[in-house]
Amino acid sequence: MELFTQFGMYFASRWLHIISGVTWIGLLYYFNFVQVPSFGAMEAGARMEAIDKLASRALWWFRWAAVATVVTGILILGFQDPNGFSPDYLGTIQGTSILTGILMGIIMFLNVWGVIWRNQKIVLASAAQVLAGGQALPEAAGAGRKALLASRTNTVLSISMVWFMTFTSHFSGLYTNLDGTLPYWLIVFAIVILVEADGLGLLAGADPGPTKKPLETVKGSIISGFVLWAIFYLLWEVLFSQ
Helix, strand or coil: CHHHCHHHHHHHHHHHHHHHHHHHHHHHHHHHHHHHHHHHCCCHHHHHHHHHHHHHHHHHHHHHHHHHHHHHHHHHHHHCCCCCCCHHHHHCHHHHHHHHHHHHHHHHHHHHHHHHHHHHHHHHHHHHHHHCCCCCCCCHHHHHHHHHHHHHHHHHHHHHHHHHHHHHHHCHHHCCCCCCHHHHHHHHHHHHHHHHHHHCCCCCCCCCCHHHHHHHCHHHHHHHHHHHHHHHHHHHHHHCCC
Protein backbone atom coordinates (compact mmCIF):
# COMPACT_ATOMS: atom_id res chain seq x y z
CA MET A 1 0.00 0.00 0.00
CA GLU A 2 1.41 3.35 -1.09
CA LEU A 3 0.35 5.06 2.12
CA PHE A 4 2.84 2.96 4.09
CA THR A 5 5.81 3.86 1.92
CA GLN A 6 8.24 6.56 3.04
CA PHE A 7 6.54 9.14 0.82
CA GLY A 8 3.09 7.98 1.90
CA MET A 9 3.98 8.42 5.57
CA TYR A 10 5.43 11.86 4.80
CA PHE A 11 2.15 12.81 3.13
CA ALA A 12 0.06 11.35 5.97
CA SER A 13 2.13 13.27 8.52
CA ARG A 14 1.48 16.53 6.67
CA TRP A 15 -2.23 15.73 6.41
CA LEU A 16 -2.54 14.98 10.14
CA HIS A 17 -0.36 17.98 10.97
CA ILE A 18 -2.80 20.25 9.14
CA ILE A 19 -5.83 18.69 10.87
CA SER A 20 -4.17 18.99 14.29
CA GLY A 21 -2.99 22.52 13.61
CA VAL A 22 -6.43 23.67 12.45
CA THR A 23 -7.93 22.25 15.65
CA TRP A 24 -5.28 23.84 17.87
CA ILE A 25 -5.26 27.30 16.31
CA GLY A 26 -9.01 27.23 15.74
CA LEU A 27 -9.59 26.70 19.46
CA LEU A 28 -6.97 29.35 20.29
CA TYR A 29 -8.96 31.86 18.24
CA TYR A 30 -12.23 30.61 19.73
CA PHE A 31 -10.94 31.24 23.25
CA ASN A 32 -9.61 34.71 22.45
CA PHE A 33 -12.17 36.00 19.98
CA VAL A 34 -15.37 34.36 21.30
CA GLN A 35 -15.15 32.78 24.74
CA VAL A 36 -13.28 35.42 26.74
CA PRO A 37 -15.44 38.36 25.57
CA SER A 38 -18.61 36.29 26.03
CA PHE A 39 -17.68 35.13 29.52
CA GLY A 40 -16.91 38.73 30.47
CA ALA A 41 -20.50 39.71 29.56
CA MET A 42 -22.12 36.89 31.58
CA GLU A 43 -23.49 36.95 35.09
CA ALA A 44 -21.20 35.26 37.62
CA GLY A 45 -23.37 32.15 37.97
CA ALA A 46 -23.71 31.59 34.25
CA ARG A 47 -19.99 32.16 33.78
CA MET A 48 -19.10 29.57 36.41
CA GLU A 49 -21.44 27.07 34.73
CA ALA A 50 -19.91 27.76 31.33
CA ILE A 51 -16.36 27.41 32.65
CA ASP A 52 -17.22 24.09 34.26
CA LYS A 53 -19.18 22.59 31.37
CA LEU A 54 -17.81 24.30 28.24
CA ALA A 55 -14.30 25.58 28.87
CA SER A 56 -13.12 22.33 30.44
CA ARG A 57 -14.02 20.36 27.31
CA ALA A 58 -12.58 22.95 24.95
CA LEU A 59 -9.32 23.02 26.92
CA TRP A 60 -8.99 19.24 26.63
CA TRP A 61 -9.13 19.39 22.83
CA PHE A 62 -6.96 22.49 22.82
CA ARG A 63 -4.02 21.10 24.75
CA TRP A 64 -3.99 17.68 23.08
CA ALA A 65 -4.34 19.22 19.61
CA ALA A 66 -1.17 21.15 20.47
CA VAL A 67 0.58 17.86 21.28
CA ALA A 68 -0.65 16.26 18.07
CA THR A 69 0.53 19.26 16.03
CA VAL A 70 4.04 19.08 17.47
CA VAL A 71 4.30 15.29 17.12
CA THR A 72 3.10 15.26 13.50
CA GLY A 73 5.46 18.14 12.72
CA ILE A 74 8.37 16.06 13.98
CA LEU A 75 7.17 13.16 11.83
CA ILE A 76 7.15 15.39 8.75
CA LEU A 77 10.81 16.22 9.30
CA GLY A 78 11.60 12.55 9.86
CA PHE A 79 9.84 11.26 6.74
CA GLN A 80 10.75 14.01 4.27
CA ASP A 81 14.13 12.45 3.34
CA PRO A 82 14.35 8.82 2.12
CA ASN A 83 17.46 8.32 4.25
CA GLY A 84 16.00 9.91 7.36
CA PHE A 85 16.13 13.46 8.60
CA SER A 86 19.00 15.46 7.11
CA PRO A 87 20.43 18.36 9.13
CA ASP A 88 21.59 19.87 5.81
CA TYR A 89 17.97 20.81 5.11
CA LEU A 90 17.94 23.26 8.01
CA GLY A 91 20.74 25.25 6.35
CA THR A 92 18.67 25.93 3.23
CA ILE A 93 16.35 28.87 2.72
CA GLN A 94 13.39 26.52 3.20
CA GLY A 95 14.98 25.19 6.38
CA THR A 96 15.40 28.72 7.70
CA SER A 97 11.74 29.40 7.03
CA ILE A 98 10.42 26.22 8.64
CA LEU A 99 12.71 26.66 11.65
CA THR A 100 11.24 30.12 12.19
CA GLY A 101 7.76 28.61 12.26
CA ILE A 102 8.95 25.77 14.49
CA LEU A 103 10.51 28.23 16.95
CA MET A 104 7.21 30.04 17.42
CA GLY A 105 5.21 26.80 17.41
CA ILE A 106 7.33 25.31 20.19
CA ILE A 107 7.02 28.47 22.29
CA MET A 108 3.27 28.40 21.78
CA PHE A 109 3.18 24.71 22.76
CA LEU A 110 5.14 25.44 25.95
CA ASN A 111 2.75 28.28 26.73
CA VAL A 112 -0.20 25.91 26.37
CA TRP A 113 1.11 23.29 28.78
CA GLY A 114 3.37 25.36 31.02
CA VAL A 115 1.24 28.47 31.49
CA ILE A 116 -2.28 28.31 30.05
CA TRP A 117 -3.28 24.83 31.17
CA ARG A 118 -1.49 25.04 34.52
CA ASN A 119 -3.36 28.23 35.40
CA GLN A 120 -6.66 27.21 33.83
CA LYS A 121 -6.72 24.18 36.11
CA ILE A 122 -6.97 26.64 39.01
CA VAL A 123 -9.77 28.53 37.28
CA LEU A 124 -11.66 25.28 36.60
CA ALA A 125 -11.23 24.12 40.21
CA SER A 126 -12.50 27.47 41.46
CA ALA A 127 -15.59 27.32 39.24
CA ALA A 128 -16.36 23.75 40.39
CA GLN A 129 -16.02 24.83 44.01
CA VAL A 130 -18.40 27.76 43.52
CA LEU A 131 -20.96 25.54 41.79
CA ALA A 132 -20.74 23.15 44.73
CA GLY A 133 -21.69 25.97 47.09
CA GLY A 134 -18.23 27.01 48.19
CA GLN A 135 -16.12 30.11 47.73
CA ALA A 136 -14.00 30.97 44.73
CA LEU A 137 -10.31 30.21 45.11
CA PRO A 138 -8.47 33.45 45.93
CA GLU A 139 -5.71 32.63 43.43
CA ALA A 140 -8.17 32.07 40.55
CA ALA A 141 -8.20 35.70 39.35
CA GLY A 142 -4.43 35.88 39.13
CA ALA A 143 -4.27 32.51 37.41
CA GLY A 144 -6.86 33.58 34.88
CA ARG A 145 -4.88 36.73 34.13
CA LYS A 146 -1.67 34.75 33.50
CA ALA A 147 -3.52 32.31 31.24
CA LEU A 148 -5.09 35.18 29.31
CA LEU A 149 -1.76 36.92 28.67
CA ALA A 150 -0.13 33.69 27.49
CA SER A 151 -3.11 32.93 25.25
CA ARG A 152 -3.03 36.42 23.73
CA THR A 153 0.73 36.04 23.21
CA ASN A 154 0.05 32.80 21.33
CA THR A 155 -2.48 34.67 19.20
CA VAL A 156 0.15 37.27 18.32
CA LEU A 157 2.72 34.58 17.46
CA SER A 158 0.25 32.38 15.57
CA ILE A 159 -0.11 34.76 12.62
CA SER A 160 3.60 34.59 11.81
CA MET A 161 3.83 30.91 12.74
CA VAL A 162 1.12 29.93 10.23
CA TRP A 163 2.73 32.22 7.64
CA PHE A 164 6.09 30.44 7.86
CA MET A 165 4.49 26.99 7.86
CA THR A 166 2.89 27.78 4.47
CA PHE A 167 5.58 30.16 3.22
CA THR A 168 8.21 27.38 3.37
CA SER A 169 6.72 25.29 0.55
CA HIS A 170 4.91 27.93 -1.46
CA PHE A 171 6.96 31.14 -1.44
CA SER A 172 10.35 30.91 0.27
CA GLY A 173 12.01 29.51 -2.87
CA LEU A 174 11.90 33.01 -4.37
CA TYR A 175 14.59 34.03 -1.87
CA THR A 176 18.09 32.72 -2.52
CA ASN A 177 20.58 34.83 -0.55
CA LEU A 178 21.73 32.99 2.60
CA ASP A 179 24.36 35.58 3.57
CA GLY A 180 21.93 37.22 5.99
CA THR A 181 21.19 34.07 8.00
CA LEU A 182 23.19 35.01 11.13
CA PRO A 183 21.78 38.54 11.55
CA TYR A 184 18.33 37.14 10.75
CA TRP A 185 18.46 34.66 13.61
CA LEU A 186 19.89 37.20 16.04
CA ILE A 187 17.03 39.58 15.29
CA VAL A 188 14.35 36.85 15.28
CA PHE A 189 15.47 35.41 18.61
CA ALA A 190 15.60 38.87 20.18
CA ILE A 191 12.09 39.75 19.00
CA VAL A 192 10.51 36.43 19.96
CA ILE A 193 12.17 36.43 23.39
CA LEU A 194 10.89 39.96 24.08
CA VAL A 195 7.35 39.08 22.97
CA GLU A 196 7.32 35.94 25.10
CA ALA A 197 8.92 37.60 28.14
CA ASP A 198 6.30 40.35 28.04
CA GLY A 199 3.47 37.81 27.75
CA LEU A 200 4.81 35.91 30.76
CA GLY A 201 4.98 39.10 32.80
CA LEU A 202 8.76 38.97 33.08
CA LEU A 203 9.32 42.50 31.74
CA ALA A 204 6.77 44.59 33.62
CA GLY A 205 4.65 42.16 35.60
CA ALA A 206 1.23 40.82 34.69
CA ASP A 207 -0.76 43.91 35.63
CA PRO A 208 -2.16 46.25 32.95
CA GLY A 209 0.40 48.67 31.61
CA PRO A 210 1.95 50.08 28.42
CA THR A 211 3.62 46.81 27.39
CA LYS A 212 0.42 44.84 28.02
CA LYS A 213 -1.85 47.14 26.02
CA PRO A 214 -1.59 45.07 22.80
CA LEU A 215 -2.67 41.97 24.75
CA GLU A 216 -5.63 43.48 26.57
CA THR A 217 -8.06 43.35 23.63
CA VAL A 218 -8.81 41.09 20.69
CA LYS A 219 -8.19 43.99 18.30
CA GLY A 220 -4.84 44.76 19.92
CA SER A 221 -3.60 41.17 19.70
CA ILE A 222 -4.63 40.85 16.03
CA ILE A 223 -2.96 44.13 15.07
CA SER A 224 0.17 43.18 17.02
CA GLY A 225 0.25 39.80 15.29
CA PHE A 226 0.23 41.38 11.83
CA VAL A 227 2.81 43.99 12.86
CA LEU A 228 5.08 41.16 13.99
CA TRP A 229 4.50 39.35 10.68
CA ALA A 230 5.36 42.53 8.76
CA ILE A 231 8.66 42.81 10.64
CA PHE A 232 9.59 39.22 9.80
CA TYR A 233 8.59 39.69 6.16
CA LEU A 234 10.68 42.86 5.94
CA LEU A 235 13.65 40.92 7.31
CA TRP A 236 13.31 38.41 4.48
CA GLU A 237 13.14 41.17 1.90
CA VAL A 238 16.21 42.92 3.30
CA LEU A 239 18.39 39.95 4.23
CA PHE A 240 17.49 37.14 1.79
CA SER A 241 16.68 38.90 -1.48
CA GLN A 242 19.49 39.06 -4.06
